[in-house]
Amino acid sequence: MKWYKIPGIQNNGQPFIKRVKAGGKTICLVGFENQIFALAAKCPHAGGNLAAGWCKNGKLICPVHRYSYNLQTGKGSEGQNDYINTYPVEIRDGSIYVGINSFWEKIKQAFK
Numbered sequence: 126m127k128w129y130k131i132p133g134i135q136n137n138g139q140p141f142i143k144r145v146k147a148g149g150k151t152i153c154l155v156g157f158e159n160q161i162f163a164l165a166a167k168c169p170h171a172g173g174n175l176a177a178g179w180c181k182n183g184k185l186i187c188p189v190h191r192y193s194y195n196l197q198t199g200k201g202s203e204g205q206n207d208y209i210n211t212y213p214v215e216i217r218d219g220s221i222y223v224g225i226n227s228f229w230e231k232i233k234q235a236f237k
């Protein structure tokens with residue numbers, strides 16, 4: 126796994142939702158209740174920008190049709206039958222890092 130530093134965001138406990146790029150992916154970075162989550166930025170329902178959404182009860186809400194996704198797991202709410210990818214987050218020296226597996230790392234893990 127490769128770790129990417131996300132510049133320009135202060136890890137100061139304030140809530141935020143930002144669309145960022147890391148490792149060739151577009152990620153929705155969310156600060157919510159003193160935790161930071163990294164999720165896919167594109168809603169699987171109809172492509173809505175999840176970074177324009179909001180958080181409620183531990184879920185990220187898509188602004189287009191209000192589908193919601195668990196911030197920890199990316200799992201869609203009951204009845205949606207969908208999910209979004211999630212990525213690990215680490216804080217190092219006050220900076221935010223997001224971990225992303227390459228395509229080949231994902232293939233290797235699938236055959237372990």
Ligand code: FES
Pocket residue numbers: 168169170171172173187188189190191192
């Ligand atoms: S595009 Fe996100 S809920 Fe429809």
